[in-house]
Structures are given as structure tokens and as C-alpha cells.
Amino acid sequence: MTPTPLVLGPILRYVDETSASIWVEVGSAARVVVRAAQRSWEARTFVVHGHHYALVEVVGLEPGSVTSYTVEIDGQQAWPHPGSVPEFPPSSIATRTPGKPLRLAFGSCRTSVPHTKEGNRTHGIDAMRAYALNGMKDDSSQRPDLILFLGDQVYADSTSEEMQQFIRGRRDIEEEPGAELKDYEEYAHLYRLAWSDSANRWLLSTLPSAMIFDDHDIRDDWNASTSWKQEMEATSWWQDRIVAGLASYWVYQHLGNMSPERRAEDRIWQRIVNHHDAAELDLSEELDAFADRADKDPASYRWSYCRDFDDTRLIVVDSRGSRVLTPDARALLTAEETAWLDHRMVGGFRHLLVGTSLPFLLPPGLHHIESWDEALAQGAWGARGARLGEKLRQGMDLEHWAAFQNSFRAVALMATEVADGNRGPAPETVTFLSGDVHFSYVAEVDRTSGSRILQVVCSPIRNPLPRLLRSSTAILSYAVAAPLGALVARSVKVPHPPFRWRNIRGPWFDNNLALLEDTADGLTLSWQSGTVDGEDHLNPRLREVAAMTVPRRGSGNMPGGEAEPETALSASKGTRARRGRRR
Template identity: 70%
Template sequence: MTDSLVLGPMMRYVDLTSASIWVETRRAAQVTVAAGQRTWTARTFGVHGHHYALVEVDGLEPGSVSEYTVSIDGELVWPEEGSTYPPSKIATLAPGKPIKMAFGSCRTSVPHNEAGNGKHGVDSMRAYALNMANGVDDVAWPDLVVFLGDQVYADVTSDAMQEFIMTRRDITEEPGEELKDYEEYAHLYNLAWSDDANRWLLSTLPSAMIFDDHDIRDDWNTSLKWKQSMEETSWWQGRIVSGLGSYWVHQHLGNLSPQNRADDEIWQVIAAHHGENELDISDVLDRFADRANRQPATYRWSFAREIGDVRLVVVDSRAGRVLDPDKRSILDDQEMDWLDGQMQGGFRHLLVATSLPFLLPAGLHHIEAWNEALADGAWGRFGAKIGEKMRRTVDLEHWGAFQRSFRTVARMAVEVADGLRGPAPETVTFLSGDVHFSYVSEVERTSGSRIIQAVCSPIRNPLPRAMRFATAILSYGVASPVGALVARSAKVPNPPFRWSGLKGPWFDNNLAGLQDGPDGLRFWWERGIVVDGDHLSPKLEQVSTVTVSPRTSAAGAGSSQH
């Protein structure tokens, strides 16, 4: 058994003819991926004592499925000796194949035993992985899994993470049990991705990722006062630099296509190195992360890609916020212009993935819009203080709390749906997480494309049962009429359209899926369940399904729940 491979391999960006495979190694090395009779190699680059490589596998056949292995300095390290999991595979996209993908957010990394499952619930990602591993038809596997934020929790740490922190520093001093530097982030990612089943899943299922607040800290960029309070601490500068730097290495790098990677400023530094010794990019990465935090417009974390006749747009709704109360926006001008260019028709479906739900339950949306007006002085200076306190205490910081940008994106979505930006797609669908309950909503329209919001949260981090009832009442009960009333009292304009729920809410740990088919866009949510006390081998159970049919179909929207 070798210890040369620390983490991975992770299957990241995959298209018709290429794949990107990410690894962390124990030391500086050359990494080789072999599939069939061909091999591809890459040297590691160093970051704060850690070693990473991204191997670019190219020249593949569209629609092909190839088993692969990984070697480090000539030593076979993957698959691991004695592994009971199927061989990891590179499955390129097939022309004309309808999209099938999984998505979800919010996953804590704790043991999968009875105690861990008792507190955090069964890891739906692990159940999904075991179901894939035990299946015989890999053709039915998704083309992609999209993780919509909170892959790691830098602020609410597990016992295992705290034990590691205590080996390095006094945990009673700031930032205490929260993460401080790159070394701690690297360990946190190791805890998140080293479980055997999930590690196998990530080695064979292509993934795309975007951060949310807990990847950095709860309520990240909620308001200007929140940011100012963080900057007054002794530890925030180290946290944000290590958080963004480690995010680029562990998550963002693998999101990029070969073309976009070639244009990336950090990758260009790595690609330009041709020496025999490993390139250490620690200083370059730290300076980049510091600048990206101070000047968000200088770097884009959002990305887009086309999979067959579907466009997927993944939007950063955290790092580039405009927090000036007079100009408050969830996206800065450069990011909004970029999104404006991506919001086009001419596809069967336009999927817009944003960690925060674009369409909250209407009652919550109204309350957030009212709170923003309150914080901006609609009820005077005293009301503004109350509004700011509420915004930070109750997490009122979704799209509804940034009305300027909400209305701008809503207009874009309607224009796409009405065929004003190219041929109208069947759906404009927002995919989101964050809120720790799942649901499907639809904008009330009688013509044009259907505008859908589908949410899957959490993968593993459920709300306490006592909070579920309150959340449901606030989301779907009294909050709707009360929220609309208080929003009007602060002279908040009505939303540009109305929306209502198709299905939900449900509060299980879930991983969701979607698949395009002749009947429309089908969604499903699946959870893990423990059978006969076997906590390490949960079974996969379907929670609910919804099929969104084209508007021209008489079938409309159908759903079934299990």
C-alpha cells in the first residue's frame, strides 16, 4: 500500500474528447494517467508544503468509456490495492445524448457511523456512490455532478478537524475552532473527500463546483458592516487569503475547460514552468487571493459550459457582491454584464446554477426585500439599525435581499423565456442549495418558456427537527401574506412576476438529479437510509420526483412522490 497519493484522483472537467484529473501527492512528483494504450503526464506544483497536479487527458473519442489508472513516479497508486470498488472510468460526452446530472449543496464531513448519522443524518452522497458502485449499467450514470456550495465548513468544524487544529496552535485563541490558514484548509478538504465511497465516486463522476458562505465563513459578504467587522479581527486576512487560494486549487481549477484554463492567470504561471524542480506558487497564489478579495472585478469565479443542447451557467453569488447600501447588488457590474451575455436562448434548456435560491418561497422573498429597505433607511435611522441586525442574525441575504440585482436577472430570465434573446428554450431553470430544505417552484406564466427554481439542500447537514416546522411555516404559511404586507409598508415594488410551489418542502439529506427526456425535464431527490443497522452501507431511496413538460404539451407539470 502506497502513501504517495494523498487525495484524489478526482474527475473534473470532461467534454467530448478530453478530461481533467486532479490529485494531491505526498511529495513533488510526476503523475501519470493511463487509459488503454495511452498515457498522459503532469508534474506537480507546490502550495504551502502541499503538492498537486492536474493531468490533461486529451485525444479521446466522443462517447467513449475508458478505465484508467494513476501512477506517481512510476508507482501504481490508483486503483488502491485490494479495492472493492469498480475501476474508475473516463466517460466522455456523447453527441446528441440528453443531459443527465446530479446537484446539491451543504455537506458536513463527519464519520459515517451511528453517532455521525445520528447527528448529521445519512450522507446522501455516500449512498449515491454506493448505489453507483453496485450498479452494472454505467451508461445510466450522470454526466456531471454540480456542487452548489458549502462543500467544506471552515467555521463550524468537526471533532476531527478540531483535533488537527490543536496539534498546531492554541484553540482558545482567535480564530479558535475555525480555520486559520492554508494548512488547515488542506486538511479540511482531505476530511471532506477521503471517505472511500465518496472518493471513488469523485474519481469517476465529473464534477463542477461553486462556493457559498461556509467555504469561507457564515454570512460571507452579507453586508458592508459584516465585512468591516471581519476586517477588524486579527485573523480575517489570513482566512480569506487561504480560503480563496485553497478554493482555486481544490475546486475552481477543475471547473475550467482546457481553453479557459489556458487563459487563467495562475495556470499560466504553472504551464510556463519547464524546470526539473517543482514550481512553488505559494506567494503567487496568496497575492492573487488577496487581490481577488480586495478587487473582485479582477477575477471571475463564475463559469459556463454547453453540454449538448443545454447551457449550464454557474454563478458566483458571494465574492463579487457590491455592499455599498446605495448600490447594493449580489453581482458587481462586470459580473452582471458577463451573466447578461450568458443568458441567451437557442438551447433546449438554460440552467442557471447559483448557490443561493433565486426564487425563495414568496413569503421569505418579501421579508428579505422588506429587510433590505429597512436596512437602507425606509423607516429611519433606528429602523436601519434594526434592519442590519436582522439581516445578519437571521441570514436575510439571498437574492431577495438584493432587489436591484434580483430584478435585473429576473428581466433577463423573462426575456430568454419570451424568445427575445434567441429561440426560447423549453425551460429557464435555476438550480440552487443553501437553505437546508428542498423544493420546486415555478413562475406563473401562460406563454413562453417555463421558469423553474429547483433546490437541493442539504447533502448532509439537516435542520434540527424543531426548526423544520418553523421553517415551513415561515416559508409557506404566514410569511407569504405578512411578508407582502410589510414589503409594501416599506414601499418595496412588487416583484416583476409571481411564483408558487410545485412540490416541497422536504428536509431530508438529499442529492438531486435531473434528466432531459421526451416528456420534459425530470427532477428527482434521493436520500440514504440505513437498513438493518448497517450505517456504513446506506441504501438509496427516492424522496420525490417532478417532471416539467414543455408548455406546448398538454401534460403540463406532473409529479410523483415516494
């Protein structure tokens, strides 16, 4: 078989009723053509640090259609590769059907290690791969409208042996930053490791995807505090890391997040589409300067985005890059980002979904501890207490929404006003979708009227907590931490949260991919994981870890997060058994 010039992709990104965006990385400057339904669309490549990319905008499709496609590079078919034995159905574009209820897959935290017995032993079975092999391959009717990756698509600071072999081939791994990523070239290789597996590659070629970064896309605790940032900036390698991380994120993840309309307004994309010289456009210097500016001035660029799926709105919020770290004005979102979110947190939808990599509603005990630690680090117990607070913040990852109380309270007010019908007709739910914490759960705000306010977490896709940490995490989050956390938060005069919430499902610690669907019965949720029969590690089966339906208010079920009758809950036998043991 002749080598293919296709390095990575095709990856199906933004899809609406009549258009689709298809992203590729190729081996050299080329013209990329997508063919579907006897039509074709094309784009020239642009280059960043020696890597060549194209995003082809496919337009004029029929709403509600499913169309197979192929990819050509300089006139030669590259996908599917000629002569290859078909392992999966043809890649296709399924355009949105107007009025069709949203079906969404989501999750976070996925490491890139081989899908072998050893890889599965250390990192668990890749839930996304198990879903590709079982949930979509043989049943296209169950295809989600979108898969939403809520952070840590790649781990720049915790690399696999394969990644370290690549690093050793180009620099001394004993010198800073060691086994962590150094520059754009290493990011490009890391994305290649993450997206090259045949099953995942096919899934990404046929299932529209949206993405947002979290800390490990750059480094653990990214933008936790002023002290953290000063420590990074004092190193010899941080400037290269942050520039390469944000530049590669724009290319590999963010470019495909944008709608055609928003992309047309993006200055870098304008440079790409308006380039008519014979030579390939080299964006290396321009993209590096952009990334440096985005880091130093978070208000200079918006990574967040918003999409409406008929009567469901999805807002994806950047909770990492837009932080204000000034000690006396800490905020998870800049003033500009807060105003942008505020403008989009409105009623008039059946469901308002807010995607944020960090859970907005942590388990209450953990929330109180983080709010206490923020006050401690701000000097509530003096200089010595401030040093202790900062040490705890970085050592225990205490830097979620709860550790930015000003932003937490501002968004809590937005959510409450939407749920109370003060920003237009109240939706059925205001639901935060998150990852990051390496366990999954569902929490609900205690309310007796208006919309349900929910927190739904799916984490990880493939990077489970070690078993020894699971019990301590559950205890810290759900047991003694609740009253203890509230007590210590009051000791430093942290105001009470604006509402109460409680856990209604979970936690569970499996590698998962979650599915959310708007149905006539309410919002249905399920968590899918992989399991291996015998030694067949390359072909995991799919199993349901948990499932539930959040019914509409007034349906006869109990409000405010109290347990619904069993008729409202569908769960696998394994889930029922685990729930019984927790009691």
C-alpha cells in the same frame, strides 16, 4: 501494504467529448502520469504552502467512450493502490456523446463527519455516499454526465471533532479564531476529511464534477453587507482566513471547473504549464496575492463559468465573491459580472440552466421579508430601523437574491426575455438550480405562454436542519410569511416583484442528492436520500424522496405552476404520504 504517495484524489473534473481533467494531491514533488487505453498523459506537481498538486489534462479520447484509467506517481502505480482488494469498479472516464441529453446530479451543503451511527444521528446519512454505493456502483448506465456541487463543500466555520483535533495539534484552539479555520494548512486538512471516504473518493474519481463556493466555504454570511465585512476586517484573523479560503478554493475546486481553453487563459495556470525549471514551482506567495486581490477587487477575477451540453446550457454564477456592498449601490453581482451573465442568458437551447448557490426564487413570503429587511437596513425607517435591519440580516441569514433587489430584478428581466423568445428561440425551460437553505423544493413563475421559469433546490447533501426548526422554517417560508411579507415590503415601498411565482413541490428536509435529466417527456427531477437497515451504517441504501416531470408546454398539462395530473408525476410512496399529510 506499502503506503501510497497519493494524498487525495484522483478527482475527475472537466470532461467533454474528447478530453478530461484529473486532479490529485500527492505527498511530495513528483511526476504524475495517467494511463488509459494503452496511452499516457503526465504533469509535474506544483506546491502551495507545503502541499503538492497536479492536474493532468487527458486529451485525444473518443467521443462517447468509457475508458478505465490508473494513476502513477514517479513511475509507481498509486491508483488503484497495488495489492488493495477492489471495493469498487475501476475508475473510468466517460466522454460526452454528441447529441446525448444531459443527465445532471446536484446538491449543496455537505459536512464531513464519520459515517458511523453517531455521525448519522447528528448529521444524517451522506446522500452522496449512498448514491455512490447504490446509484452508480452496480449500474454504470445511470451515471450522470456531471455532478454539480452548489456550495458549502467544506465548512470552515463549523468544524467537526476530527478537524478540531487537528487544530489542537498545531495551535491553541482557545485563541482566535478558535475552532474555525485559520490558514491554508487547515483548509488542506478539511478538504482531506471531506474527500477521503472510500465510497465518495471512488465516486469523485469516476463522475465528472463542477463546483462553486457559498458562504460556509469561507464563513457564515460571507459578504452579507458592509457592516459584516467591517466586523470581520476588525478581527485578528480574517485576513488570513479569506486569503487561505480563496487560495485553497482555486486549487481544490476552481481549477477543475475550467475548460482547457479557459484554463489556458488563466495567468496562474500559465505559470504552471510554462514552468520548466528542475525545481518544483512554488505558487504560495503568488496565490496568496491573487486571493487577496480577488477579495478586495471582485472584478479582478471571475469565478463563474458557462458550459454548453449540446442543446442545454449551464451557467454557474458566483453569488458570493462578486458582491458590491456599498450601501447606496448594493448588488449581488458586479457590473462586469452582470454583463457577463447577460451575454450568456440567451435562447436557442432546449433548456437554460442557471446554477447559483443561493435560490433565485425563495418561497414568496421569505422573499418579501428579505426585500423588506434590505430597505430597512438601508434606512427606510431611520437609523434605529437600519440597526435593526442589519441585526436581522445577519442573525437570520437574510442575504439572498431577494436582499439585493437591483440584481434580482436585473436577472428576472433576463430570464423573462429569454422565456418570451426575445433573446433567440425560447427554450422549454429556464431553470435555476440552487442549494443553501437546508430544505428542497420546486417553484414556478406564473406564466401562460413562453418558457417555464423554474427554481429547483436540493439542500442539504449532509447537514439537515434540526427537527425543531423544520416546522418554523416551513411556516416562515410558506404560511403566514406570504401575506405578512408582502405587507411589510409595501410598508417600506419595495416595488412589487416583476412576476409572481409559487411553490409546486415541497418542501422536504431530507439529506438529498438531486438528479435532473432531459427526456422526451420533459425535464425529469428526483431527489435521492440514504437509509440504514438495522445497524449497517457503513452501507446505506438509496431511497427516492420525491420525483416529478416538468412537461413541455403544449403537452396538455397545466401551465404556470399548477399541479399536473398524476400521470405527469412520479413519486415514491413516502413522498405521496408526506404530501397527503401536508394537505
